[in-house]
Amino acid sequence: MLKAFYAFLLFLTLTIQVLAQSAKWGDQHNGTYANPILPGDFHDPDIIRVGADYYCISGTINLSPGMVILTSKDLVNWKIAGHAVDNLTQISAQYNYDKMQGASRGIWAGAIRYHDNKFYVYFTDPDYGIFVTSATKISGPWKPLIPLLNAPGWDDPCPFWDDNGQAYLVATNFADGYKIHLFKMDAGGERLLPGMDQLIHQGKGSEANKLYKIKNYYYHFYSEVTPEGRMPFMERSANIAGPYLEHRQLIHKADHEPNQGGLVQTEKGDWYFLTHHGVSQWDGRELSLLPVTWDKDWPVWGTSGKDGIGSMVWTAKKPGTDLTAEPIQASDDFGGKTLAPQWEWYYQPNNDKWSLTERPGYLRLYSSKALEPRVVTKIPNIITQRTLRLQHSIASVKFDMAHMTDGQIAAFCLLGKSPVTIGVIQSGNTRRLYFNAAGKTTDGQEIEIANVWFRATWDANGLAHFLYSTDGVNYDNFGEPFTITNFDNNLGARLAIYTVDENAGTGFLDVDWFHYNVEN
Structure with missing residues (x-):
């Protein structure tokens, strides 16, 4: 009983520390930054630098477009550049709007590399295998997906081109005891060579693979399940195929287990590790940047201890300066002809059911x-x-609801495993407010005008409220306060807009604008 009490106190202390850090994040505008640099769901990241530009990818599960790509000049301020996968049905028809199967499957962790004047993105779907796409520009267009391995049970692939041009791919077969394989590929990185498969590592839960060659060593990064939780490790060898006899833990146990990510060197020669926090909260797995020092040719995250193992840092000096930096995209007035890159559909959408041009x-x-x-x-x-x-x-x-029809619902939602919704439902020619949480619906007042404004507010604990307005100025609470939930530890909660009609009517909803201030 006493042991359980102390365990609870430890959990409470760590929670308070994390929430305290949430008060400041990203660029502090004084030459320093605070972790997380992005306090939202940018899980399973990887990173490269090409010239003065940094590029990061993050898995998107069953959202479309998939595999979000971000860009930065200083490693701290990031903008969404686009996505590498424009249509999830390239992977499987189960992700289409008429099936909507495979929640929390889809695009898992991947790797981004730049080779021979081309960007490559590799990733796995846990049910359908390993895929690759490429583009000559980060903005695309990205080639249709090429399946490298048609088999379930794989994750965390990463390519590597050696000095002689030989291409390799490392990946974990979690369906076979988390064995890590090294494959040879053709020079273009789009085909595995038959019979060129070698087992290089196995642990209790080894994954998150990355391969690097730095000075005279090949480094294999991976994360591993330990008695303390999931931990990041590096192992090295003079040969890419091993044996990898030397290995080292990179950081001590830290809040929310920073682990999966990628190593990058600045133009000045400094090293950093971009990582997510492996224990997902309601907002997903947040993104942090850790300075890296080297101890006897081993990378050390954060601050180095006497044992050569790093410790988490929550603030540090910025790697560089970007005078043009702006907050990551969020608000939208829908004035463009293409959808802004911060938006992702839940599963592959029916493109006949939405438009930005019918009403500019x-x-x-x-x-x-x-x-x-x-x-x-x-x-x-x-x-x-x-x-x-x-x-x-x-x-x-x-919302402009002038063209809604009988039985139609227009809704603003905080989407997670327990979705909570505020909206308007039309019955005949009458529209009425409604609030739905945990399957229970609360009806509100009639809405006699075409326009209605909805608002969601929440704090760092995920405690949220919905409000509504009929004039765009004065807002009233509607519905009970609630706690935001994520999706089964694989995807953070999402702000969502939708319209549904169980009668399969022909009505539509016009969304005028969406405002979300994300400045720190």
């Missing part, structure tokens, strides 16, 4: 019928973006 300056969403009645996560064409763990968040949206 608005996102038009045609109503869809849910694949399962009254199940939010089975509604096609839910458009989403990330929530961030800020001290105080406000996200607002303006």
Whole structure:
């Protein structure tokens, strides 16, 4: 009993520390930065530098477009550049709007590399194998996916081109005891060579692979399950195929287990590790940047101890300066002809059911019928973006409901394993407010005008409220306060907009704008 009490106190202390750090994040505008640099779901990252530009990717599970790509000049301020996968049905038809199967599957961790004037992105789907795509520009267009290995049970692939041009791929077969394999590939990195497969590592849960050659060593980065939790390690060898007889833990046990990520060197020669925090909260797995020092040719994360193992740092000097840096994209007035890159659909959308051009300056969403009645996560064409763990968040949206029809719902949602929704439902010619949480619906007042404004507010603990307005100025609370939830530790909560009609009507919703201030 006493042991359990002390365990609870430790958990409470760590939670308070993490929430305290959430009060400041990213660029502190005084030459320093605070971790996390992005307090939202940018899980399973990898990073490269090409010239003066840094590029990062993050897995997106069953969201589309998939595999988000970010860019930065200083490693701290990031912008979304686009996505590497424009259509999830390249992987499987199960991710299409008419099936909506495979939640938390889809695009898992991957790697980004630049070789021979071309960008490459590799990733796995746990059910369908290893894929690669490439582009000559980070903005694309990205080539259709090429399946490298058609087999379930693989994750965390990473390519490597040696000095002689030979291409390799490292990946974990988690379905076979987390054995890590090294494959040879053709020079273009788009085909595994038959019979060129070698086992180089096995642990209790080894994954998160990256391969590097630095000075005279080949370094294999991986994370491993230990009695203390998931830990990052590096092992090295004079030969790429091993044996990897030397290995070292990179950081001591730290809040939320920083582990998976990538190593990068600045133009000045300094080293950093971009990593996510492996224990997901309601906002997903946040992104942190750790300075790296070298001890006897071993990388050390954060601050180095006498044992050569690093410790987590929450603040540090910025690697560089970007006078043009702006906050990561969030707000949208829907004035473009293409969807802004912060938006991702929940599963592959029906492109006949949305438009930015039918009414310029608005996102038009045609109503869809849910694949399962009254199940939010089975509604096609839910458009989403990330929530961030800020001290105080406000996200607002303006709806024009003039063309809704009988039975149609227009909704603003905080989407997770327990979705919570505020919206308007039309019955005949009457529209009425409604709030839904945990399957329980609360009806509100009639809405007699075409426009309605919705607002979500939440704090760093994920405690949230919904509000509404009929004039865009004065907002009233509606519904009970609630705690935001994520998706099964694999995906953070999402801000979402959708319209649904169980009668399969022909109505539509026009979204005028979405405002979300994410400045720190």
